Amino acid sequence: MSAYEISLLSVVGINVILAVSLNLISGFCGQISLGHGAFYGAGAYAAALTAVATHNLVLALVAGAVVGSLLGIIVGFASLRVRSDFLAVTTIGVNFLFTGFVRKQSWLGGEMGISSIPPSGLGATGNMVLILACALITIALSLYINKSWMGFTFRAVGEDEDAAATLAVNVASYKLAAFGIGTALAGLAGGLYAYFTQFITADAFDFVVSVMLLAMVVIGGIGSTWGVAVAAVVLTLLPEAIRFLNDYRLLVFGGLLVLMIRLAPGGMAGLFKQLVWRSAKP
Amino acid sequence: MSAVLAVQAASIRFGGVQALQEASLRVEPGEFVGLIGPNGAGKTTLLRVITGILRPDTGHVLLRGADVTHQSTAARVRQGLALTHQIVRPFRSMTVLDNVVLAAGYHRTSGPLHALFNVSRGSETERAMAILGKVGLGGSERKLADALPLGQLKRLELARALALEPSVLLLDEPLAGLNHTEALQQADTIAAVNAESTTVILVEHNLEQVMRVCRRIAVLNAGAIVSDGAPAQVMADPIVREAYVGDGVVAHADA
Ligand SMILES: Nc1ncnc2c1ncn2[C@@H]1O[C@H](COP(=O)(O)OP(=O)(O)O)[C@@H](O)[C@H]1O
Ligand SMILES: [Mg+2]
Numbered sequence: 363m364s365a366y367e368i369s370l371l372s373v374v375g376i377n378v379i380l381a382v383s384l385n386l387i388s389g390f391c392g393q394i395s396l397g398h399g400a401f402y403g404a405g406a407y408a409a410a411l412t413a414v415a416t417h418n419l420v421l422a423l424v425a426g427a428v429v430g431s432l433l434g435i436i437v438g439f440a441s442l443r444v445r446s447d448f449l450a451v452t453t454i455g456v457n458f459l460f461t462g463f464v465r466k467q468s469w470l471g472g473e474m475g476i477s478s479i480p481p482s483g484l485g486a487t488g489n490m491v492l493i494l495a496c497a498l499i500t501i502a503l504s505l506y507i508n509k510s511w512m513g514f515t516f517r518a519v520g521e522d523e524d525a526a527a528t529l530a531v532n533v534a535s536y537k538l539a540a541f542g543i544g545t546a547l548a549g550l551a552g553g554l555y556a557y558f559t560q561f562i563t564a565d566a567f568d569f570v571v572s573v574m575l576l577a578m579v580v581i582g583g584i585g586s587t588w589g590v591a592v593a594a595v596v597l598t599l600l601p602e603a604i605r606f607l608n609d610y611r612l613l614v615f616g617g618l619l620v621l622m623i624r625l626a627p628g629g630m631a632g633l634f635k636q637l638v639w640r641s642a643k644p
Numbered sequence: 645m646s647a648v649l650a651v652q653a654a655s656i657r658f659g660g661v662q663a664l665q666e667a668s669l670r671v672e673p674g675e676f677v678g679l680i681g682p683n684g685a686g687k688t689t690l691l692r693v694i695t696g697i698l699r700p701d702t703g704h705v706l707l708r709g710a711d712v713t714h715q716s717t718a719a720r721v722r723q724g725l726a727l728t729h730q731i732v733r734p735f736r737s738m739t740v741l742d743n744v745v746l747a748a749g750y751h752r753t754s755g756p757l758h759a760l761f762n763v764s765r766g767s768e769t770e771r772a773m774a775i776l777g778k779v780g781l782g783g784s785e786r787k788l789a790d791a792l793p794l795g796q797l798k799r800l801e802l803a804r805a806l807a808l809e810p811s812v813l814l815l816d817e818p819l820a821g822l823n824h825t826e827a828l829q830q831a832d833t834i835a836a837v838n839a840e841s842t843t844v845i846l847v848e849h850n851l852e853q854v855m856r857v858c859r860r861i862a863v864l865n866a867g868a869i870v871s872d873g874a875p876a877q878v879m880a881d882p883i884v885r886e887a888y889v890g891d892g893v894v895a896h897a898d899a
Contacts, residue, residue, distance in 0.1 A: 509763055510761070517737070536759075
């Protein structure tokens with residue numbers, strides 16, 4: 363494998379973790395978040411600082427997941443106060459606050475970011491294998507949650523939280539769980555990214571990333587783990603194949619997002635199901 | 645102190661509307677109470693205050709003597725309350741069966757972590773199937789809730805409430821939208837539930853069925869209970885007739 367391919371697969375793996383974890387929050391539990399980049403970034407910075415201080419890979423990744431999750435639970439508390447359409451706006455705010463904050467902090471490297479992140483010791487191929495393994499574990503976890511009573515209850519909360527409450531569901535605790543788990547995985551992805559590039563700045567976690575991730579979720583099919591994972595792969599590779607797309611990422615992903623919501627709210631997974639259903643009919 | 649449910653002087657105001665005005669109600673275990681009153685009297689609001697969907701501005705709600713006024717809806721449901729909504733609230737993207745299974749699995753959904761480590765739906769599915777049969781939805785289990793007509797969604801609402809194994813069942817117009825035969829059946833189903841020692845409060849405009857199945861009737865007017873007692877006695881109460889003037893409902897009940 364060329365260095366380019368290894369690096370591309372690493373990015374694909376990280377985006378799969380991010381999109382599938384966002385799907386836990388926005389797809390399963392119906393809490394539309396346009397700030398996933400902030401949790402990703404919080405994890406990356408936490409892991410980077412821990413890596414610099416301890417040179418311990420496991421510790422750094424755990425720190426990334428924990429800090430991502432802590433920030434996620436704080437934002438989750440906000441989600442208890444606002445209706446879902448406002449949550450989208452609130453999370454956009456969180457993302458801008460995060461990047462704005464990081465750029466001003468000298469202990470986080472300010473505009474220059476953190477460039478002295480020690481290597482993981484696994485080499486580029488080892489990093490890639492670790493990232494892909496984490497992506498597979500994330501997919502497996504998502505599939506399991508969807509089968510469990512937690513996923514079942516998430517769907518109820520996502521569809522009608524008042525109705526869920528009358529069926530004995532403590533809506534607040536389920537929303538917090540969705541945020542806690544989803545953002546822990548985003549933080550983990552941030553840690554993996556920090557080791558992958560060994561150099562992070564706030565730009566890597568800005569609002570455009572959040573839009574791209576939500577586009578992956580919506581295009582893949584809200585709530586469908588496999589659909590979202592496939593969309594993450596395709597939408598990561600597409601801008602690589604068609605270079606000029608990269609310069610218009612916000613426009614392209616934002617446009618796709620709106621188009622998909624208007625034309626096929628079930629996403630690719632929904633279209634696929636319809637296709638199978640039609641061809642199964644005599 | 646033997647009341648299973650007590651509302652003590654509950655008041656709530658929406659802008660200019662005093663929806664409840666020191667409404668009080670005591671219900672003993674096993675009772676079957678019809679709660680009637682003209683449109684806008686505050687019946688739905690009272691049920692919402694009891695279940696905690698709304699908090700009263702003043703007053704208290706007691707379950708088996710314990711004050712639950714500041715508890716969440718889910719916490720109250722876990723103590724034996726169940727409510728069917730006047731405006732049906734099914735999970736439309738789920739099957740009819742899943743709607744009921746979720747309610748039947750209330751033991752498994754007590755907390756997210758507990759729910760995460762539970763996968764099996766066997767016993768809940770069995771129980772949900774039995775309940776769906778009981779309310780007359782047998783055969784519709786695999787349909788999407790979205791595909792059901794209103795009359796059947798009313799039954800689904802009842803099925804979900806029953807799956808919670810409530811000790812106090814609050815029903816908000818469960819017969820509305822049903823034809824005469826369906827209403828009769830549904831009322832019988834509710835009466836059978838009450839006969840199995842579930843306390844029932846039935847809000848209903850179908851006075852014919854209320855008079856037939858309830859053993860006590862409370863009348864709400866302008867946010868306050870204005871009459872309460874045995875059905876015949878309440879219907880003869882001049883205050884009740886006055887409350888309904890222009891509503892034409894009592895005339896219908898006499899017919
Ligand atoms: N959420 C609300 N906001 C404003 N007004 C409300 C609300 N809920 C009920 N009301 C008002 O309170 C009064 C009682 O309503 P409701 O309890 O639905 O009556 P009923 O169920 O007896 O027909 C009505 O005047 C209604 O318009
Ligand atoms: Mg009403």
